[in-house]
Amino acid sequence: MPQQVSTEQRSLVHWAEDGRAEMESFYALATEDYRQMVAARDWAADLRGHATDGRARVLDVACGSGKFPAELMRRGLAEAVGDTRVEIDLLDPSAFSIAEARSVLGPPFTVHAEHEVRIQDLASDVGGFDVAWATHALYAVPPSEIGAGIARMVAAQRPGAFGAIVHATSASHYLRFAEAFRTTFGADGAPFTTAAQVRHALTDAGVMPEVTTLRYDVGHPDRAVVEGFLQRCVFDDSVPLERMEDEGAVGAYLSGCTGEDGYRFSQVVDVITWEIPA
Template sequence: MSDDILTRSTAHWSEAGRAGMDAFYTLATDDYRHLAEARDWAGWLAAAQQQAGDRSLRLLDVACGSGKFPNALVRHARVAEAGLRPVATDLLDPSAFSIAEARAALPAPFMPAAEHETTLQDFTPPPDGYDIVWATHALYAVPAKDLPKAAEQFCAAMGPGGCGVIAHSAAAGHYVEFHRRYLNAFGSADAAPYISAEDLAAALRAAGAQVGVTEVRYDSVAGADATEAVEGYLQRCVFDDGVSLAEMQAQSPVAEWVAAARREDSWRFPQVVHLMDVTA
């Protein structure tokens, strides 16, 4: 299986790819708001802090991206008001650019700690592990051959009594289904599909973890006239800015997906996200 997805995704998480990243987040920032509103994160973190006692929580943010999830928790889940100690946050990503972006964006109570410029599958966790390990819309580009190792390392990173959280598109959700259609229409013969939430859950269970799943459904929405933002969003969804929106609208089976998202007053891309709780 080709590592092409990982190579292209890492290349897009760079200063040269900032315009595409900004276009993507015109719609995708809302992914994190929906996650933040999906449960009582403030209470969840407060319970973890109580278990940790007087020390700070230790958190590993896997494939940290631009730090959107911690910011969503502060803006939409009242985490800053939960009475937490500073949360020592290790940032893991194969892109140094992403680590720098996430570090600069981290809001209190999240406090930047160590940096790990690597993939999850190549990460060696510290002996004591972390209280919390999370990956939010982060693991699509894991090559299938590396998925068992990535799942093992995710589990290994959870310290005694620790827990993991993964938010990831199901096979029927936009990120995975649109990419599958894109490969059918425009991909090379050896191109690999994205990892789905179902793939991740199976790999984690095979690694010995217990995985609970909560389904979160919503639409990623743009205004009817926001064609430039939609084009940038869709290109970033597949890490390919060489295919225009017009080409997507003309080539099956991508065309049918894009046409279904086009409404009279808006663009609406259907998301099916599995919010997974992972314990050893």
């Protein structure tokens, strides 16, 4: 099914040095995702509470440019974990992403290993993690492969480990815009994976997920920044903002996203957590 891999391939093309400017536009708005998720729970307690002999081994699945650990650090994680050491393995099929994530990490994180693979393809001898997380990370994993990807993530955890996936629901901007864009511009590739599909995959992998839903808006007054954000949302920079505003389902969707000071996009995001049975 070649169609089913092209969203993932497009994602990889954009997670590269050539996509840096677009990535920066994206995070002008998407930084709020990381503020919200870090504020949503006591991640230091998750790390301390699941450490083994004073050390928490973490698998960061689809690490991207490291926005999640960077926001944890900005919010005082080093102090909050006390003397717990946090050793992180960075997993991403993009070498660019791994290098970006590595460059932002500081205390309490030390990089233990890098895995330049898709989560579905992680070698079976990599495992034993105390914590595994994937934050706004799994949209481009095809729905037909999300089960295999999550099964691999869960299998990489030790008994009693903690897991978290932060993922937008189908009511969220990321999913609504991507679907409208596919309908309007006939973009090929699999649809983005939804939070509901992630939850089902976790249940199929034998864990009991708990879910907290976050609701917030993101926006920016500068149209050029909004254009870069929207293009990055769908890994397609071929359609300018004016054309998106004029056409079909995307035009209709965008007309409902206007705020006082430019566009506002509503995010509805599940923080999905679990513990591996001991």
